[in-house]
Amino acid sequence: MAYRETEKMRTRKAQVRQRILDCAFACVRQGGFQSAQVTQVAASAEVATGTIYRHFESKEALFAEVFRIATQREVDKVAEALATPGKAPDRLATALALFAARAMRGPTMAWALIAEPIAPKVEEERLIYRKAYAEQFERAIMDGVAEGSLPAQDARLTSTCLVGAIAESLVGPLSPTQQASNPLPDDLKQQLIDQIVGFCIQGLTGARR
């Protein structure tokens, strides 16, 4: 008898797996899921195509995991912003601005997470992602209603409207293509974000801040 899996090997395997994940992530960040090819991921991770399949069930499985990781990051950031002390409208404004700013900094990834059409298995992850967001915003909105800083409303619905308004105004008409060609200067970006957040908060509170 011989070869027994050892700690060293387990570590090395995990590293390769991680490198593949990182490279896949980079591919998506750069060109979205559409342009993410197994061959490219393999090349940039410096492994053979076949190796990908030693670490992941399929392309879909790999990218589902990439999606999950990217998503978790964003949701955590939003959760963090919402966890600060203060009245609900202020916390929401902060979180929305953060969400918008991050989407703007990485529009391709934002588009990929929010709207880009993808394989069913990845789409499932998107549902989870959306639910996670909805829950964050919903909770804050419900806090606001409870403390009287927001009028009564269907928190689930309005949280969805928030995400839609931001997503569309950031990655819709000012779409991926345009983003690459004409990057806005920072001050205009900030102004745009302020306006979008203004609209959203007004939609929630019925009043200008």
Next chain:
Amino acid sequence: MAYRETEKMRTRKAQVRQRILDCAFACVRQGGFQSAQVTQVAASAEVATGTIYRHFESKEALFAEVFRIATQREVDKVAEALATPGKAPDRLATALALFAARAMRGPTMAWALIAEPIAPKVEEERLIYRKAYAEQFERAIMDGVAEGSLPAQDARLTSTCLVGAIAESLVGPLSPTQQASNPLPDDLKQQLIDQIVGFCIQGLTGARR
């Protein structure tokens, strides 16, 4: 010498072309652009695959035209709703409700027009479509600002937020898949639409209607 193109033939050709367009339209309505295959369109129009290429440059060209037609229909409806007499907020509320109701009645098509990712040539059409919408809503918002029924704002941006909020709340989380499996009863649909429009108008005016 012989065959000279005759009126009869020109008509017949136009009919075939139209039948292909109609069937392609039906395909998109049913399954979005993603699932629209040339072979299927041909089959349902009862022509050979090759015939499609006698009438259209390419698959992209065919679907670009389908997109244009579907789009024009929607934009016309919105334009009509906005053309009624009255104060801007009321006209906008009517138009938004109409937009939402139509999207809800045909969610797959709505998704295809608003957000489904597609070939570049079709994407170009989408840009035109979005501009057409933006122009309609923008004009109404600017009317409102002028007549004092809306506070000063960046009409372009807010009109985009409107579309995003509606699109996301109708075809996002309550996505194509879900729509098929659990169709809402009419009264709840109406209620949902009212709430969405409420959020939007509040976002514009800063006040409940």
Next chain:
DNA sequence: ATAACAAGTGAATCACGATTCAGTTTTTGT
């Protein structure tokens, strides 16, 4: 050193759908 097994390789294969095109049918004017 060697046996036993796992991990890695990448060219070959497969899947899928758009597109082509040689052959067939239809239409038209004489």
Next chain:
DNA sequence: ACAAAAACTGAATCGTGATTCACTTGTTAT
């Protein structure tokens, strides 16, 4: 009826990219 010109047909081809697998290399225990 016939020849010229389209229009139609659909099986074959092509392109693209995921997936496989026979083979090579690396690792471990004896």
